[in-house]
Amino acid sequence: MPHPRQERAVRTRERILRAAAEVFDEFGFHGGSISRIVRRAGTTMGAVYHHFSSKEDLARAVMAEQDADLYFPPGEDGLQRLLDMTMEVARQLRINVLFRAGVRLAVEQGDFGMRESAPYELWIKRFTEQLVAAERRGELLPGVDVEDFARTLVGAYNGTQLLSEISTGRADLIERIAAMWRYLLPGVASPEAISQLQIEAAPEGPRP
Amino acid sequence: MPHPRQERAVRTRERILRAAAEVFDEFGFHGGSISRIVRRAGTTMGAVYHHFSSKEDLARAVMAEQDADLYFPPGEDGLQRLLDMTMEVARQLRINVLFRAGVRLAVEQGDFGMRESAPYELWIKRFTEQLVAAERRGELLPGVDVEDFARTLVGAYNGTQLLSEISTGRADLIERIAAMWRYLLPGVASPEAISQLQIEAAPEGPRP
Amino acid sequence: MPHPRQERAVRTRERILRAAAEVFDEFGFHGGSISRIVRRAGTTMGAVYHHFSSKEDLARAVMAEQDADLYFPPGEDGLQRLLDMTMEVARQLRINVLFRAGVRLAVEQGDFGMRESAPYELWIKRFTEQLVAAERRGELLPGVDVEDFARTLVGAYNGTQLLSEISTGRADLIERIAAMWRYLLPGVASPEAISQLQIEAAPEGPRP
Amino acid sequence: MPHPRQERAVRTRERILRAAAEVFDEFGFHGGSISRIVRRAGTTMGAVYHHFSSKEDLARAVMAEQDADLYFPPGEDGLQRLLDMTMEVARQLRINVLFRAGVRLAVEQGDFGMRESAPYELWIKRFTEQLVAAERRGELLPGVDVEDFARTLVGAYNGTQLLSEISTGRADLIERIAAMWRYLLPGVASPEAISQLQIEAAPEGPRP
DNA sequence: ACCGTCGGGACAACCCGTTTGT
DNA sequence: ACAAACGGGTTGTCCCGACGGT
Numbered sequence A, B, C, D: 001m002p003h004p005r006q007e008r009a010v011r012t013r014e015r016i017l018r019a020a021a022e023v024f025d026e027f028g029f030h031g032g033s034i035s036r037i038v039r040r041a042g043t044t045m046g047a048v049y050h051h052f053s054s055k056e057d058l059a060r061a062v063m064a065e066q067d068a069d070l071y072f073p074p075g076e077d078g079l080q081r082l083l084d085m086t087m088e089v090a091r092q093l094r095i096n097v098l099f100r101a102g103v104r105l106a107v108e109q110g111d112f113g114m115r116e117s118a119p120y121e122l123w124i125k126r127f128t129e130q131l132v133a134a135e136r137r138g139e140l141l142p143g144v145d146v147e148d149f150a151r152t153l154v155g156a157y158n159g160t161q162l163l164s165e166i167s168t169g170r171a172d173l174i175e176r177i178a179a180m181w182r183y184l185l186p187g188v189a190s191p192e193a194i195s196q197l198q199i200e201a202a203p204e205g206p207r208p
Numbered sequence E: 001a002c003c004g005t006c007g008g009g010a011c012a013a014c015c016c017g018t019t020t021g022t
Numbered sequence F: 001a002c003a004a005a006c007g008g009g010t011t012g013t014c015c016c017g018a019c020g021g022t
Helices: A007-031 A034-041 A045-051 A055-068 A079-095 A097-111 A118-136 A146-168 A173-187 A191-196 B007-031 B034-041 B045-051 B055-068 B079-095 B097-107 B118-136 B146-168 B173-188 B191-196 C007-031 C034-041 C045-051 C055-068 C079-095 C097-111 C118-136 C146-168 C173-187 C191-196 D007-031 D034-041 D045-051 D055-068 D079-095 D097-107 D118-136 D146-168 D173-187 D191-196
Strands: none
Touching: A007 A034, A007 A045, A007 A055, A007 A097, A007 B007, A034 A045, A034 A055, A055 A097, A055 A118, A079 A097, A079 A118, A079 A146, A079 A173, A097 A118, A097 A146, A097 B007, A097 B146, A118 A146, A118 B146, A146 A173, A146 B118, A146 B146, A146 B173, A173 B146, A173 B173, B007 B034, B007 B045, B007 B055, B007 B097, B034 B045, B034 B055, B055 B097, B055 B118, B079 B097, B079 B118, B079 B146, B079 B173, B097 B118, B097 B146, B118 B146, B146 B173, C007 C034, C007 C045, C007 C055, C007 C097, C007 D007, C034 C045, C034 C055, C055 C097, C055 C118, C079 C097, C079 C118, C079 C146, C079 C173, C097 C118, C097 C146, C097 D007, C097 D146, C118 C146, C118 D146, C146 C173, C146 D118, C146 D146, C146 D173, C173 D146, C173 D173, D007 D034, D007 D045, D007 D055, D007 D097, D034 D045, D034 D055, D055 D097, D055 D118, D079 D097, D079 D118, D079 D146, D079 D173, D097 D118, D097 D146, D118 D146, D146 D173
8 A cells, every 4th residue: 555645645544543443442353344434534435445455454554553653761671661661551551542452453363364473472572671681680580581471471461451451441450460560570570679669650751 | 042942952052052152263253154153053044043032142152151161170179279270271272162262252242242241250259269268278478369369360361371372373372371370379379389289281080 | 046945035036037137138247236136126135145146146047047038939950940040039139138138148258257158059059950950951052061150150140139239229130130141041051942941030939 | 638749648648558458358348447457557547537538438549549550451352352351350359459459349338338330330331342342343143232241241250259259269260250251152252253262361461 | 738646435246133934 | 943035234446536746
């Protein structure tokens, strides 16, 4: 699909993308229909199929956008930053539709084209980076396989978020993630490191 | 729904239920169609609508069946049994379509009628029971809120299973659940209890 | 597609078939839409797709019906009967929509599924039969390859009919076929045979 | 349509025309889409709609071009030249896409705007010219209505070509046209004339 | 003048979940 | 418990006009 050149096109494309995110977030890939997206975006099918070649392609675009939309406040790499990142993600899940839709589509990806775990691997990599730094700083228990734990963390995180969504509409998400960390930390972090960590929502830093 | 009396009716109902499970497991609620289920079951739409009043109802029946289909080998309540239960569930997830479909439908339940977290609460209750027993036996660390942990466990478990499904088609599921436990146990169990636990797939006991 | 059992179904199926014939005759395969057919048949899309699995399938059914719908008055095989047959076909082309549609679809068959010349081969075979009889009766010139001529005849006939359709809406069809025969006969038939042949529309015999 | 002035425009127009011919030849008027033409021509819809006001207009342009593209080697008017012309047309049908598309569109013209038989009348006129010359030279049987025969010839020719296309992809076209002539000639030409005619593909003369 | 991007709106074929008569 | 039909929905493509740069 052609990258939009004119600025009106850019706006249209984004209106569609946002509407698609809303619909996919609410109804899932199969549950949401393009006609509904069109209605919500206030455009026409012609516009949608000009910018995206198929429903699948549209879903993929939402997933891609989600990641670009993410911003983590700077800080020193290590366990604390890992915690802050997960908390920031939790916050985003509650306020950022695009992000939420991206996550849901990632879960449902088997329903449409790709069955690749790329989005998950990306998160595993991100978490691993912080864990490697933490290891260098002596925050981890000896013998912890950082990548193995990162993978466990991604799974547990996603499941926690899903359950929170179903049972409370994500109202208790922050709290549930914090609980998850409390049970998880003793298995990976040294007692001294734990005693210095702060498990709470990151303050809303300024965004660029 | 009329409780089937005739023997043939029972068989028909079960053929439909099994076909529905297969289809829902593979395509989800919205992705799978009744006509596809009918084709796979080798019956007709009439038969389906005789036994179930709607697609939603059929999905609900699959979810209900799943639970009835579950059997845990007897044993003394406590941490070890909790572990064994999770391992048994992992095994069932790999071999039991009905169970698998039930889990998927539980995740997608927002897509259709109910948004109730009943299935999850049931698991939370089951896990809590074992944790209460564990507490009585002194296997837990002091100050652990058993229900809170049970809820975390359900979330983490479900997420782990989902990730395993996406990345390896559940080939590494047992292994991932074991890893999850290794990181989780130090946060809840006393060191002595941990040293006596066995984290491995439960032996296939005889079924009643 | 299931062969209809109930008699209402038979009627519905035939209403659809007739409407399809009318539409295909008028607009061709690609030009005619199923919704138009549905409108004309006074049913719904559901009914159409119950009886026929696709637009292509529907077209095929029309082509098949066309042939079943054809009836040739009995008579002694030979040249005269061959002429009568072509005249009867010309008459049918003017009054029988199903037949007309079948012919048009045969011409356009490349547009959809099959590119097989089966319908044409059937006519070649029919004509060859009469020519073989004619040969036995000494009506043909020596050295005439009956199948070769039958093939030429099918082509010439079809082209004549097409031109008549375009230029006069088939008003002069009978006349044009007669003209064609006048130019063609000296190339295949013996002068004596020709002198006894009657080139004119066959009388409308009773139909069974 | 504006007659193109700039040299680049001429090339664009011709690329479109050729692509349109290819698509119409393969899929017919309704079966072929402008987007497919655009894709094949390597331009955009804007270009198409700059040069042609509608799909219909584009089809008309293809039909017009076809005729301009035709060239008959010079020779003395009469029966032999008529035969040579038909053979040349057969050759063109096999190698010239534009011509092929023109013929197909002429057959399908009812599908779009005009239902005029202009293209056919043109051929009837051309053939009539040669037949008039043949008559003057005493090549015809007495009492032959030249225009009537020309009309029959156009029909038979077109039908033969269609059948050849369907059954062999026009591989046997030359041969089938030759066969047609063998059956047709005794009905119009004097035996002496026939004995001097050569029914075969015209040699590829140099083109201007 | 030429042609590319963008969008509109209608409609295509097909399938859905469901109800009705048998 | 089936075969038949209903309506309304699906994604996707069609032809075309309008605007914008070159």
